Every structure is written in C-alpha cells, then in structure tokens.
Amino acid sequence: MPVSPRVSRYYDVRRGEDGHRFLDVNVTGFSLLHIPLLNKTTAFTREERLALGIEGLVPPHTSTLEEQKDRTYLRYLEQTTDLGRHEYLRALQDRNEVLFYAILADHLEEMLPILYTPTVGEAVRVFSHIYRYPRGFAVSTEDIGRVEDLLGNVPLNDVRMIVATDSSAILGIGDQGFGGMAISIGKLSLYTAAGGVGPDKTLPVELDVGTDRQDLIDDPLYLGVHHKRLTGSEYDEFLDRFVEGVAARYPKAIIQWEDFARGTAFRVLERYRKVVPSFNDDIQGTGAMALAGVISASRLKGERLTDQVFVVVGAGAGGLGVAMAIRQGLMRAGLSYADANARIFVVDRHGLLMHGQPGLEAFQLSFARSPQDVAGWEVAGEWPTLHEVVVNARATSLLGLTGVPGLFRQPTVEAMLVNTARPIVFPLSNPTSNVEAQPADLVRWTHGAAIVASGSPFADVEYGGERYPVGQGNNAFIFPGLGFGAVISRAREITDGMVMEAAQTLADETAQYGERVYPPVSAIREISLRVAVRVARQAINEGVCAERRIRNLTDAELEAFVRRRQWVPKYLPLRKAADARD
Numbered sequence: 001m002p003v004s005p006r007v008s009r010y011y012d013v014r015r016g017e018d019g020h021r022f023l024d025v026n027v028t029g030f031s032l033l034h035i036p037l038l039n040k041t042t043a044f045t046r047e048e049r050l051a052l053g054i055e056g057l058v059p060p061h062t063s064t065l066e067e068q069k070d071r072t073y074l075r076y077l078e079q080t081t082d083l084g085r086h087e088y089l090r091a092l093q094d095r096n097e098v099l100f101y102a103i104l105a106d107h108l109e110e111m112l113p114i115l116y117t118p119t120v121g122e123a124v125r126v127f128s129h130i131y132r133y134p135r136g137f138a139v140s141t142e143d144i145g146r147v148e149d150l151l152g153n154v155p156l157n158d159v160r161m162i163v164a165t166d167s168s169a170i171l172g173i174g175d176q177g178f179g180g181m182a183i184s185i186g187k188l189s190l191y192t193a194a195g196g197v198g199p200d201k202t203l204p205v206e207l208d209v210g211t212d213r214q215d216l217i218d219d220p221l222y223l224g225v226h227h228k229r230l231t232g233s234e235y236d237e238f239l240d241r242f243v244e245g246v247a248a249r250y251p252k253a254i255i256q257w258e259d260f261a262r263g264t265a266f267r268v269l270e271r272y273r274k275v276v277p278s279f280n281d282d283i284q285g286t287g288a289m290a291l292a293g294v295i296s297a298s299r300l301k302g303e304r305l306t307d308q309v310f311v312v313v314g315a316g317a318g319g320l321g322v323a324m325a326i327r328q329g330l331m332r333a334g335l336s337y338a339d340a341n342a343r344i345f346v347v348d349r350h351g352l353l354m355h356g357q358p359g360l361e362a363f364q365l366s367f368a369r370s371p372q373d374v375a376g377w378e379v380a381g382e383w384p385t386l387h388e389v390v391v392n393a394r395a396t397s398l399l400g401l402t403g404v405p406g407l408f409r410q411p412t413v414e415a416m417l418v419n420t421a422r423p424i425v426f427p428l429s430n431p432t433s434n435v436e437a438q439p440a441d442l443v444r445w446t447h448g449a450a451i452v453a454s455g456s457p458f459a460d461v462e463y464g465g466e467r468y469p470v471g472q473g474n475n476a477f478i479f480p481g482l483g484f485g486a487v488i489s490r491a492r493e494i495t496d497g498m499v500m501e502a503a504q505t506l507a508d509e510t511a512q513y514g515e516r517v518y519p520p521v522s523a524i525r526e527i528s529l530r531v532a533v534r535v536a537r538q539a540i541n542e543g544v545c546a547e548r549r550i551r552n553l554t555d556a557e558l559e560a561f562v563r564r565r566q567w568v569p570k571y572l573p574l575r576k577a578a579d580a581r582d
C-alpha cells in the first residue's frame, strides 16, 4: 500500500475521526526524543509513552505545558549573560520546539533581543565555538555539486520559507563566514513566533562560499570551509546550483536572501527574483520598514511625506533599499520620478554620491548627483560631506545604514533644526554597538524635538521630565508578514507592489500607537498578520497568487483564512503510524 507523503520524514499531520489534528509518527523510542518537533520532554501522556516505547526514558510525572514553561523560564532567569540566555533558548529550541515557541510567545518583548538583534550578532561571532545541534542546511564549496542529494537529507518535505545567507555582511559586523547560520536561524524563529509559519515549514540555510576573514581561516575550531570566498562566475554558479536544488526539492518555497554584501546583494536579488519567489530582506524588507517609519513620522509632524527632504547615509544594501523605497513612496504620493529623486540625497564614505566618484557602483547610479545639482552649495572639498549635505539640501529626515557607530554628530543633528521643527532621525544600524547615534543624545541635542527610531532596541528616553518614545525600526516588522503573505498566496513572485503594501500596512497599523513611529514589539504578531493579509491580497490583485482557494475571498474571509493557518505552539497528540518501525 502506498505510504502518504509525509510533511516530515518522521511524521505527518492528520485529522482524527473526532476532527482534531494529531501527528502520525513513524519514529519511536529513544530516537523520537531527539527530534525537537516531536519531543514533548516531560509532557508525553501515559498512552503516548506506552504506544511510542518511551516508558522508562522520561520522568514518571506528566507535566502540563504550563508547568514546563514555569520550570524552563525559572532556569532562563538564572542565566547571567545575554549570550548565555541566547544559548539556553537555542538549546531549548533544539530539544523541544513547541515549548520553545510557547515560552517565546509569553515573553516576546523580553526574549526577542536575546534570540534576535542584538544578541544574535554575538551568537554569529562565536557560532563555531558554541555549536551543538544540526539545525538548518549548510552547503559548502566542497559539496555544492551534490546539493540535490544533500537537500534530500533534510527531513522536512514541505518547506515553504527559507532564509539563506552567504554571511558576507552580517548586520553591521561584516564577513562572519559559517557563523551567519545563526542569523538564518534567528530570522526564521521570528517567522514562526511573529509570522505564524510552522517551524516544520522553515529551513535556515548557510551558503558556505568561504570567508575572507583570515582569523577565521586560521582558527582550528572554525566550522566552515577554510578558504577565501568564491567570487565572479564561480560564486554565481554556486548560487545557481543552490536555487536549482531548492526549486527541485521545495517547489513551493520562498527564499529570503539575508545579509549579502552590497556587491552581490542587488545582483543576487535581480538574478533570481523571477526564477523563484524571493526577496532580499536588507534591501526590500528594510526599505519597506523605513518607508513606513517616515510616513508615520510625517503624520506625527502634521505634514506629508512629500514635504520631507531625506538624507540616507550608507549606500549599501540597506541604505539603497531605503532610498529606493522612499522614492517609490514619494511617487505613490504623487511625485514624478525626477521630483521624488530630487528629495533624496544618498551619502556614502566619500560623501554625497556623485557621478565620477571613485568606486561608484551600477546599483547606486540612479541616486548619484551631477555638479549642476549642487551648484550654489557651500562645500569645502571635492564631494559634499554628510554635514554639508544636511545643511545645503535642507534635510528634514536623516537615516543611517552604515554600520558606523557615532557617525551622526551633534552639529549635524542640530543643523536639522534650522530646516524643520521636528527632525526625523533614524540611526538604523545594528547591532546596538554599531548605532550611528545614541537615541538619548538625539533627544538631548534637539531638546526633545527629534522623532527617533533605531534598528536595535533602545529604551524610551527620559528628558526634562518627559518621556520620548524610541521606535524600533527593524525589518522584523516587515519580513515575517511579507513572507507569510507570500506563503499563504503561494506567490509566484514577490513584486514591488507587495513590498509597498507591506510598508503601507505597517504605517497604517502604527497610527493606533499615538506618538510612536513603530508599534511596540509586543504587537509584532498582530502587525505581521495584518501585513500578511494585505500582501496576500496584493498578490491576488497582481495575478501572482497561485493559491486558488483564496482568490475569491472577501477581506474578512481572507483574514480568517490567514489566521487559521498561523501555527500556534501547542502539543498535538502523537500516534504511532501503521508503518512505524520499532
């Protein structure tokens, strides 16, 4: 008799005669206890223990999920460092995924900075030294030729969401070699906790093309391949093989490209975005997040988006993603391409991006200025500096995506007060140590006038007896909903329209939070749901929705459909499958 295709090599989800779901498992005994998606540790019922051959292997008392959460959270609180807390939670995730996500749901605001930015940056750095459990998929230069065989070893059969990095520009901390796997894992934890994608539908990927960090190559404990990065056509071929392999094994999967250096980020995005549904989080997720923030900030100022003049610092993946999204946002608000462009000034390490500048890249060209654009500016050197741009362009909005700590200086921020009563200042670089300015300084320098958001979490600022909110401007408000909406609609492509809709949704949802430019992190699951619903609707409207069941739904029906598909951390009964091997 043919065996049903399992969602995992080890189990399938089925409905019983009573209509309730259960997991039909074909692995029993000690092995079962080592599969985090199946392991309930102390919560197996007596019937499960007997049927699955684990009596005597687990303690006598059957705990409830509530008891397990209490026990585990108390131990969590005893950890003394953020990295220790990160390791503790990750170990839990690798032991019992339902319990991990149940605790995370209860303490989302507290644990996000531990599992995700900023602590994930530390975990990336020391990844080879804290490695424990084989989570995710790693393919290297040694085995890319057999990527399809290797993907065949992944025990999941229905992966829908992949986060893949080549680790060339992790957050603002640069090339991290194999350690970047921790970012893929962290982002996908958010896909489940915030977006609602089932953990068995997610696959973190490390594309190990080597590293240019000699200290890593020289470290005998380093777990990646010990050679320099692939470049040029060899690099492209590596990625081609990977994308082909994914398309063959997981034809319904969406790929999120993460933390690719600016030299490859744009190329990889464009090369594959019409081949497999895919997007670049640092370019598009960040762009949508920043656009939402400046829309909200303009609203708080009682002005329009089109009233602002933007200076974006850092012309890499994040910075240009932000500049492009703001340009699209201005055009949606009625400006022509030329008028939108004229309101956006992009500054990189040489100063204002200008034609003829050394190292100007193709993807930066549309933002480069000509000498006549800056005629009449008071400039000391060859290229206008950040300070000179802010003054001469009369900037009202300053966004940092450089990874350079302390880049926004007091005189420059103060100069914005000449241009506007309420400067918008977003130092968006991560992790915390790489932020372009301390939010407290921005509030102080502007006597409370600045509207501030940072990429990493900062406490609200107390100043002159008042409390000033600091938004967390992180693409975490976009990607879980954007990806989930694409999964739900089985989008054939992630269009610019879908990304813009994600931005508009975040801006619309933020309006309920008064003086805030981003919602509180505690609202991230609700926000992601709204983003997913509107992204799915946009996919339908643009004709890229392959999921027939949602094409004719009303808005309310679509929302209910998405809600029903959100994975929630609770134990399902395990039953031994008819074809299980003892």
Ligand SMILES: NC(=O)c1ccc[n+]([C@@H]2O[C@H](COP(=O)([O-])OP(=O)(O)OC[C@H]3O[C@@H](n4cnc5c(N)ncnc54)[C@H](O)[C@@H]3O)[C@@H](O)[C@H]2O)c1
Pocket (backbone or CB within 6 Å): 169, 170, 171, 172, 173, 259, 260, 261, 262, 263, 281, 282, 286, 289, 313, 314, 315, 316, 317, 318, 319, 347, 348, 349, 350, 400, 401, 402, 403, 404, 407, 428, 429, 430, 431, 434, 454, 455, 456, 473, 474, 475, 476
């Ligand atoms: N908040 C968010 O959601 C978010 C999203 C994406 C990226 N980021 C942050 O943005 C930063 C950059 O990331 P990326 O992926 O764009 O990296 P990237 O390497 O692609 O780009 C960084 C750019 O900054 C420029 N730069 C360096 N020093 C500079 C200086 N002194 N003045 C002006 N420009 C300078 C570089 O030349 C480069 O073009 C990182 O810290 C990252 O964490 C934040």
Ligand SMILES: O=C(O)C[C@H](O)C(=O)O
Pocket (backbone or CB within 6 Å): 117, 170, 171, 172, 259, 281, 282, 429, 430, 455, 474, 475, 476
């Ligand atoms: O990872 C984050 O916190 C956001 C962003 O993708 C980044 O690279 O900084």
Ligand SMILES: [Mn+2]
Pocket (backbone or CB within 6 Å): 171, 258, 259, 281, 282
């Ligand atoms: Mn990133």
